[in-house]
Amino acid sequence: MNLSLAGFQDAFISALYGKDPESLPVLTEQSGFLVYRNTVMKGASDALLANFPTVERLVGTEWLQAAAARYVRQFPPTDARLLNYGKGFPDFLDAFEHARDLPYLGNVARIDLLWNEAHGAKDEPALDVTAFAAIEPELLASVRLKLRATARWKWFAEQPAYTLWRCNREQIDVPAELDWVSEGVLISRSTTFIAWYPLSIGECAFLDACAANLPLEDAAEYATRAEPELDLMNMLSRLIAANVFAAQ
Amino acid sequence: MKTSQKMGAGLGLKAEHYEHALDCTASGLWFEVHPENYMVDGGPRLAWLEAIGSQHPLSLHGVSLSLAADCPPDMAHLQRLKVLADRVQPTLMSEHLAWSTWRGQYHPDLMPFPRSHEALQRIVDNIDCTQNILGRRIAIENPTHYLKLDGHDWSELDFLTELSDRTGCGLLLDVNNVFISAHNQDFNAAGYLDAFPAHAVMEIHLAGHTPDPGDSSLLIDSHDSPVSDAVWSLYQRLIKRIGPRPTLIERDDQIPAFDELIIERNRAQSVLDTHRHLQRETA
Numbered sequence: 001m002n003l004s005l006a007g008f009q010d011a012f013i014s015a016l017y018g019k020d021p022e023s024l025p026v027l028t029e030q031s032g033f034l035v036y037r038n039t040v041m042k043g044a045s046d047a048l049l050a051n052f053p054t055v056e057r058l059v060g061t062e063w064l065q066a067a068a069a070r071y072v073r074q075f076p077p078t079d080a081r082l083l084n085y086g087k088g089f090p091d092f093l094d095a096f097e098h099a100r101d102l103p104y105l106g107n108v109a110r111i112d113l114l115w116n117e118a119h120g121a122k123d124e125p126a127l128d129v130t131a132f133a134a135i136e137p138e139l140l141a142s143v144r145l146k147l148r149a150t151a152r153w154k155w156f157a158e159q160p161a162y163t164l165w166r167c168n169r170e171q172i173d174v175p176a177e178l179d180w181v182s183e184g185v186l187i188s189r190s191t192t193f194i195a196w197y198p199l200s201i202g203e204c205a206f207l208d209a210c211a212a213n214l215p216l217e218d219a220a221e222y223a224t225r226a227e228p229e230l231d232l233m234n235m236l237s238r239l240i241a242a243n244v245f246a247a248q
Numbered sequence: 249m250k251t252s253q254k255m256g257a258g259l260g261l262k263a264e265h266y267e268h269a270l271d272c273t274a275s276g277l278w279f280e281v282h283p284e285n286y287m288v289d290g291g292p293r294l295a296w297l298e299a300i301g302s303q304h305p306l307s308l309h310g311v312s313l314s315l316a317a318d319c320p321p322d323m324a325h326l327q328r329l330k331v332l333a334d335r336v337q338p339t340l341m342s343e344h345l346a347w348s349t350w351r352g353q354y355h356p357d358l359m360p361f362p363r364s365h366e367a368l369q370r371i372v373d374n375i376d377c378t379q380n381i382l383g384r385r386i387a388i389e390n391p392t393h394y395l396k397l398d399g400h401d402w403s404e405l406d407f408l409t410e411l412s413d414r415t416g417c418g419l420l421l422d423v424n425n426v427f428i429s430a431h432n433q434d435f436n437a438a439g440y441l442d443a444f445p446a447h448a449v450m451e452i453h454l455a456g457h458t459p460d461p462g463d464s465s466l467l468i469d470s471h472d473s474p475v476s477d478a479v480w481s482l483y484q485r486l487i488k489r490i491g492p493r494p495t496l497i498e499r500d501d502q503i504p505a506f507d508e509l510i511i512e513r514n515r516a517q518s519v520l521d522t523h524r525h526l527q528r529e530t531a
Contacts (some may be wrong), residue, residue, distance in 0.1 A: 002399065003365050032394030032432065035460070036357055043356030076353045076354070078352055083285065083288065119291050120289060121290060121295070150291075190405060191295070
């Protein structure tokens with residue numbers, strides 16, 4: 001075996017993933033090679049299970065490990081920050097043949113991703129209700145509310161993804177008579193505490209507009225267009241209380 | 249600049265032990281983490297590390313710089329490591345004599361390579377680059393071996409010594425890795441430790457191992473059990489020869505209560521204390 005260092009590393013990886021049975025037979029025939037193969041696969045798979053705890057509660061550890069094993073082979077980590085591993089896992093679950101009976105699984109995984117993103121996002125002071133109340137009334141329409149990186153939200157059309165996620169996350173029973181309706185979710189972190197809330201379609205539209213740096217007046221218009229009966233003041237107090245906005 | 253003088257026996261920091269770690273006042277106690285788990289922009293994880301770092305010395309022990317890969321270190325990753333180090337001001341920083349990132353993919357393990365002249369030059373360059381960017385000395389850990397490789401131009405001891413001589417890096421001596429590798433590759437662990445360059449040792453690791461659950465006779469570096477008696481004996485022999493060095497008990501799986509880990513850590517502390525007193529008496 002007179003390989004260059006790069007040649008050795010190419011051959012080792014190829015053998016590790018079983019892509020080339022002829023790669024480094026002098027190594028793959030040793031039982032020690034399995035130790036590396038198992039450790040690599042387990043390391044990535046364990047990271048995936050840690051990043052999608054609600055999916056694990058829904059489908060069980062064994063099922064998720066089997067799905068993770070396929071995902072890891074198809075999409076090995078590209079970043080050593082395994083906390084971020086699995087960005088493509090929701091899409092994978094959407095297309096996964098063994099998850100056809102669980103069409104909401106990908107969206108539950110998406111909410112786990114939002115939770116992870118909020119958990120490690122940048123700390124910045126939140127806009128409190130006093131500061132918001134102090135904004136001059138004539139300036140209110142043109143104020144651009146900045147969202148904290150710790151606030152993540154998403155709308156799920158035609159699926160009660162939030163209820164399914166929340167019940168599994170909080171380990172409570174899913175309602176027997178679950179309405180199969182669209183739902184939105186807001187995940188927001190204060191300094192150390194992560195909270196989750198249901199979000200209406202108008203509220204989602206409002207947050208999308210704020211994230212696009214639109215002034216309050218335009219954001220409110222988007223919100224009421226999406227949901228004509230939306231109570232704007234009630235929404236604003238709810239969102240401020242949820243620490244969604246950054247201090248101005 | 250913090251120094252490692254006051255670092256006695258430390259523990260790998262686990263999220264379930266944050267509160268205990270913050271409150272524990274054991275003399276010489278310090279904590280080690282994998283920096284990869286704290287490369288976030290903010291939030292509770294980082295806040296805990298900063299709080300614990302304000303009470304105890306910290307060590308950042310990387311698992312992914314992939315210094316033995318035949319390419320320069322990932323600059324974005326190295327920059328993130330520097331940002332974290334600037335933020336938490338660790339007393340020690342270390343990495344492994346191994347590779348894990350290759351052609352844009354991260355394979356979470358510490359993989360072996362032939363210790364060739366080519367590899368030596370590449371790793372010297374990579375350590376130089378790392379130390380320049382971090383602006384500090386790092387320690388390089390001897391890995392666990394499970395495979396017999398061809399193509400070695402250097403013994404591991406000579407390779408590590410050469411790396412240290414050429415780059416000024418320190419060494420992290422993992423006694424459990426030596427014990428496992430000696431078993432798996434049929435060499436004498438005590439002989440290896442007796443020849444290890446004492447002056448370069450910045451830190452020592454101790455951990456538990458288990459027999460391969462498969463059908464091989466290999467020992468696995470599982471970090472899921474207490475340190476074995478054989479490894480304790482080797483550790484005592486080592487400290488007797490080289491004097492006290494910051495020593496870490498690693499436990500990454502089957503994690504017991506904090507108090508149980510502290511008892512194990514106290515055993516290492518008492519070995520260090522004994523030899524510190526002996527050194528004073530003979531000074």
